[in-house]
Amino acid sequence: xxxxxxxxxxxxxxxxxxxxxxxxxxxxxxxxxxxxxxxxxxxxxxxxxxxxxxxxxxxxxxxxxxxxxxxxxxxxxxxxxxxxxxxxxxxxxxxxxxxxxxxxxxxxxxxxxxxxxxxxxxxxxxxxxxxxxxxxxxxxxxxxxxxxxxxxxxxxxxxxxxxxxxxxxxxxxxxxxxxxxxxxxxxxxxxxxxxxxxxxxxxxxxxxxxxxxxxxxxxxxxxxxxxxxxxxxxxxxxxxxxxxxxxxxxxxxxxxxxxxxxxxxxxxxxxxxxxxxxxxxxxxxxxxxxxxxxxxxxxxxxxxxxxxxxxxxxxxxxxxxx
Amino acid sequence: xxxxxxxxxxxxxxxxxxxxxxxxxxxxxxxxxxxxxxxxxxxxxxxxxxxxxxxxxxxxxxxxxxxxxxxxxxxxxxxxxxxxxxxxxxxxxxxxxxxxxxxxxxxxxxxxxxxxxxxxxxxxxxxxxxxxxxxxxxxxxxxxxxxxxxxxxxxxxxxxxxxxxxxxxxxxxxxxxxxxxxxxxxxxxxxxxxxxxxxxxxxxxxxxxxxxxxxxxxxxxxxxxxxxxxxxxxxxxxxxxxxxxxxxxxxxxxxxxxxxxxxxxxxxxxxxxxxxxxxxxxxxxxxxxxxxxxxxxxxx
Numbered sequence: 229x230x231x232x233x234x235x236x237x238x239x240x241x242x243x244x245x246x247x248x249x250x251x252x253x254x255x256x257x258x259x260x261x262x263x264x265x266x267x268x269x270x271x272x273x274x275x276x277x278x279x280x281x282x283x284x285x286x287x288x289x290x291x292x293x294x295x296x297x298x299x300x301x302x303x304x305x306x307x308x309x310x311x312x313x314x315x316x317x318x319x320x321x322x323x324x325x326x327x328x329x330x331x332x333x334x335x336x337x338x339x340x341x342x343x344x345x346x347x348x349x350x351x352x353x354x355x356x357x358x359x360x361x362x363x364x365x366x367x368x369x370x371x372x373x374x375x376x377x378x379x380x381x382x383x384x385x386x387x388x389x390x391x392x393x394x395x396x397x398x399x400x401x402x403x404x405x406x407x408x409x410x411x412x413x414x415x416x417x418x419x420x421x422x423x424x425x426x427x428x429x430x431x432x433x434x435x436x437x438x439x440x441x442x443x444x445x446x447x448x449x450x451x452x453x454x455x456x457x458x459x460x461x462x463x464x465x466x467x468x469x470x471x472x473x474x475x476x477x478x479x480x481x482x483x484x485x486x487x488x489x490x491x492x493x494x495x496x497x498x499x500x501x502x503x504x505x506x507x508x509x510x511x512x513x514x515x516x517x518x519x520x521x522x523x524x525x526x527x528x529x530x531x532x533x534x535x536x537x538x539x540x541x542x543x544x545x546x547x548x549x550x
Numbered sequence: 551x552x553x554x555x556x557x558x559x560x561x562x563x564x565x566x567x568x569x570x571x572x573x574x575x576x577x578x579x580x581x582x583x584x585x586x587x588x589x590x591x592x593x594x595x596x597x598x599x600x601x602x603x604x605x606x607x608x609x610x611x612x613x614x615x616x617x618x619x620x621x622x623x624x625x626x627x628x629x630x631x632x633x634x635x636x637x638x639x640x641x642x643x644x645x646x647x648x649x650x651x652x653x654x655x656x657x658x659x660x661x662x663x664x665x666x667x668x669x670x671x672x673x674x675x676x677x678x679x680x681x682x683x684x685x686x687x688x689x690x691x692x693x694x695x696x697x698x699x700x701x702x703x704x705x706x707x708x709x710x711x712x713x714x715x716x717x718x719x720x721x722x723x724x725x726x727x728x729x730x731x732x733x734x735x736x737x738x739x740x741x742x743x744x745x746x747x748x749x750x751x752x753x754x755x756x757x758x759x760x761x762x763x764x765x766x767x768x769x770x771x772x773x774x775x776x777x778x779x780x781x782x783x784x785x786x787x788x789x790x791x792x793x794x795x796x797x798x799x800x801x802x803x804x805x806x807x808x809x810x811x812x813x814x815x816x817x818x819x820x821x822x823x824x825x826x827x828x829x830x831x832x833x834x835x836x837x838x839x840x841x842x843x844x845x846x847x848x849x850x
Contacts, residue, residue, distance in 0.1 A: 264740050264742075264743075267742055268740050268741055268742045271741075271742045271745075272657060272741075274649055275649045275650070275652050275653035275656075275657055276653055276657065278645075278646045278647075278649035278650040278653065279649070279650040279653040279654065279658075279667045279716075280667075281646060281650070282646075282650050282667065282670055282671055282674060282712055282713065282716060283666065283667055283670040285674060285709055285712070286670045286673050286674045286677070287670075288685075289674075289677065289681060289682075289685050292685060292688055293681065293684065293685075296688065345584065345588060348580070348581055348584045348585065348588075349584070349585050349588055349589065351581055351585075352581045352582065352584070352585030352586075353585070356578065356581055356582060356585070357585075365589060367838070367842075368589070368593065369589075370834070370838075371831055371834050371835070372592060372593075372596075374763070374766040374767070374770075374830050374831070374833070374834045375596065375770070375827060375830055375831075376769065376770020376771070376772070376800050376826050376827075376830055377770060377772070378770065378772045378800045378801075378803050378804055378826070379596075379599070379770070379803075379823055379826050379827055379830075381804070382599070382803060382807060382819065382823050383595055383596075383599060385807065386819075386820075387595060387598065413592055413595070416588070416592070417592070444570060444571065444574040445574055445577070445578065446570070446573050446574040446576075446577040446578070447570065447574075449577075450577075470676055470678075473678065474677075474678025474679060474680065474681075475678075476678075476679065476680045476772075476773035477772040477773055477776075477800070477804055480804070481804065481807065481808070501678065501680050501773070504680055504684070505680060505683075505773055505776060505777065508683075508684070508687065508777060509776075509777070509780075513687075513688075513691070513692050521684075522684060525680065525681050525684045528678055528680070528681065529677060529678070529681050532676045532677060532678055533673055533676060533677075535676065536672055536673060536675075536676040540672070
């Protein structure tokens with residue numbers, strides 16, 4: 229519909245303009261039409277260039293991260309960067325394995341906590357609560373999504389870590405467990421709300437059919453509703469995961485920022501994001517150290533773009549299934 | 551064998567049924583329990599933070615200059631920078647984001663090009679915020695050599711906001727009924743006139759929601775700001791200079807908590823947290839109230 233409108237419309241002023249062009253004496257009418265035609269064209273050009281600018285930003289980010297990052301390997305071997313855990317830039321050791329493993333472990337642990345809890349909260353919101361409670365809780369969760377991440381970090385630092393210290397008996401409780409709990413609290417509203425929408429979108433006839441077959445609510449939800457909403461829930465989980473991987477400040481405040489492989493959940497360690505933000509401001513731009521940090525940024529970027537590809541695949545599958 | 555089953559089946563059946571009823575009760579109880587506990591837990595934590603900070607707030611604190619050594623420093627410049635950076639970044643990102651969204655919804659004739667632009671928008675929206683910070687350093691500190699400034703932070707933040715604004719604008723304009731568009735064309739208006747006086751006003755509701763979301767996110771964003779604007783402020787109130795260092799409130803919270811040496815750092819951090827939560831909630835609520843009212847109106 230729209231595509232049909234656009235060319236028909238853009239050709240109309242052209243004809244008018246050329247018609248008027250043959251009679252150049254007709255003063256104000258010509259001005260108005262030429263102006264309209266001109267402003268239409270200008271607007272179109274502005275819109276196209278804005279869209280291209282968005283593409284340009286993404287491409288230049290990709291190119292810049294890759295180009296700066298790849299320079300690392302002029303001084304450091306691929307093997308050392310990816311397979312050594314010795315990160316000691318002052319003494320020319322650039323092994324980033326600790327941070328890569330740290331990011332993967334932190335994300336895995338976070339999802340381990342976040343997926344079951346937020347799916348249960350979503351089921352609670354979509355299937356169990358009475359209508360008035362739902363109308364209160366949904367906006368509350370929406371508001372929670374908007375809380376700054378640094379606040380969650382502060383919350384972890386001042387409330388969570390003292391608790392963990394008491395429970396674990398360690399002097400230092402900073403580490404993977406504290407960071408993953410903070411991240412869980414942070415991404416829980418996001419995952420629950422999107423899964424909640426997905427579960428609510430399951431057609432009621434599925435539930436009616438399940439109940440008509442004599443199932444109870446537990447069976448209906450686990451065998452019918454959740455499988456039907458699987459696509460939407462996966463989308464929500466991946467979205468939460470990208471947020472968890474890219475989160476910086478909340479993690480920096482509770483993870484301890486020490487470049488070592490943790491031997492327990494309470495050992496201070498470091499992940500890609502926290503290491504970048506702690507070190508980037510103190511290094512020269514043209515040093516191997518800095519290039520190594522950019523390479524770590526590129527790894528982060530690659531992981532998150534892979535995630536989005538996964539999201540698109542799931543969405544397409546969901547469309548085909550329905 | 552068959553006899554046994556048929557003899558035992560009513561008993562088996564009722565046993566199974568009892569088990570499934572039990573499971574159902576158990577499941578309902580668990581979900582209710584976990585749902586209520588989790589939501590109360592998160593709200594309780596935030597409430598705890600607000601309760602520690604809010605009663606201590608005073609105008610002197612909100613308005614005052616920060617202090618490095620003595621007690622009693624305020625957050626005036628940081629709070630001002632927060633809004634200043636937010637407004638500049640919105641000024642940059644709203645026109646570009648909306649224009650790109652309009653292009654995707656209205657012009658975009660070439661299927662391959664539109665597919666490419668859409669992939670770019672989605673890819674950009676998945677880029678972690680710290681990457682925008684690294685990009686900002688490379689662009690503003692290294693390439694233009696202007697150092698850590700408000701301008702650099704605002705533009706990097708605008709890049710972060712662009713994809714969300716683009717997508718929201720596109721979706722809202724697509725949702726406008728096609729009759730309205732046709733009616734406008736039938737009256738002889740050009741494409742620009744149709745967009746300006748029909749499509750945008752109708753889609754405004756959705757676009758405002760998107761702007762509210764990005765504003766809230768930009769207000770609380772800290773990783774980008776730390777890398778592109780630094781952690782300090784110029785130390786003056788109402789400093790409109792675009793090239794002064796622009797530590798915002800979210801960054802100030804991190805700085806005070808981890809690096810500052812003032813004796814009352816903890817108190818300042820608590821109060822700062824309370825202000826952050828309060829303003830973030832305020833931005834969200836203020837923008838949402840008209841939407842809620844609207845939704846109620848259309849329901850009735």
